[in-house]
Amino acid sequence: MLYGAPTARRQDAQRNRAAIVLAASEVMAGGGSAVPMPEIARRAGVGQATLYRHFPDRSALAAAVITHHLQRLEAFVATEACRPAVFQLLLREVLHSLVAMRPLVLLARRFDPGARERYQKRLVAAFCEPLRRAQREGYVHGDVAPEDLLVLLAMVQGVAEATGDLADTEAAAARSIDLVLNGIFRSRAG
Numbered sequence: 001m002l003y004g005a006p007t008a009r010r011q012d013a014q015r016n017r018a019a020i021v022l023a024a025s026e027v028m029a030g031g032g033s034a035v036p037m038p039e040i041a042r043r044a045g046v047g048q049a050t051l052y053r054h055f056p057d058r059s060a061l062a063a064a065v066i067t068h069h070l071q072r073l074e075a076f077v078a079t080e081a082c083r084p085a086v087f088q089l090l091l092r093e094v095l096h097s098l099v100a101m102r103p104l105v106l107l108a109r110r111f112d113p114g115a116r117e118r119y120q121k122r123l124v125a126a127f128c129e130p131l132r133r134a135q136r137e138g139y140v141h142g143d144v145a146p147e148d149l150l151v152l153l154a155m156v157q158g159v160a161e162a163t164g165d166l167a168d169t170e171a172a173a174a175r176s177i178d179l180v181l182n183g184i185f186r187s188r189a190g
Contacts, residue, residue, distance in 0.1 A: 017054045019044040021068045024061050028104040035061070035103045062107035066119055069097070073126050080130075084137035087130040088185055091149070092177060094123075098153055099160045099173040124149055144184050152180050 023043035028035060035058050041051040055061040073094070080086045098105060108116065124146045131149075134140040159176040160169050 016044070016046050016050055020046060020051055020054055020061070021064050024065050025068065028065060029100045035107065058107055059110060062104055063111070063115070065104055066108060070119070070122050070126065073123070077126050077130055084134040084139050087134035087139060088181060090130060091127070092181060095153065095156050095177045095180070096173070098157055099169065102160065105157065120150055138186055140184055141186060152184075155180060
């Protein structure tokens with residue numbers, strides 16, 4: 001039995017960490033601007049000591065949430081990159097997530113510039129192949145570069161921050177996303 005105990009603890013720690021990251025994702029998508037650590041621990045089904053053992057501060061937790069979402073994006077792209085029409089749905093989802101996860105965006109702004117740049121590069125890299133395929137198939141204008149995605153994200157984020165009320169923010173962000181996507185996607189009619 002002695003040999004099985006560390007493995008069981010490691011598996012338990014991995015489950016706790018995953019539960020904390022998922023709970024933090026939910027809380028950060030809740031529309032508020034705060035990231036209440038006790039609420040995250042409660043939703044994850046762990047004590048605050050366990051939460052802080054894995055993530056000593058909000059920045060560490062934000063980095064784990066961003067990494068989690070980037071991994072999900074990369075996995076999705078790996079399976080769906082062959083479908084050019086998926087690029088629009090994927091981009092729309094990421095833009096809406098940016099608005100919904102405002103607390104995460106605010107925490108990410110506090111990262112050191114090197115960390116922010118690494119996450120941005122990873123995001124752009126995930127979109128490169130779907131963008132190229134969508135362009136080859138005529139879904140996206142040929143002059144859109146992968147780095148333009150950061151400009152699109154900043155535009156939508158700016159609209160979301162310029163509005164005050166949550167309902168206004170969501171409506172303005174949805175409209176800005178439609179305008180942005182209409183600007184880069186070609187009409188498939190005709």
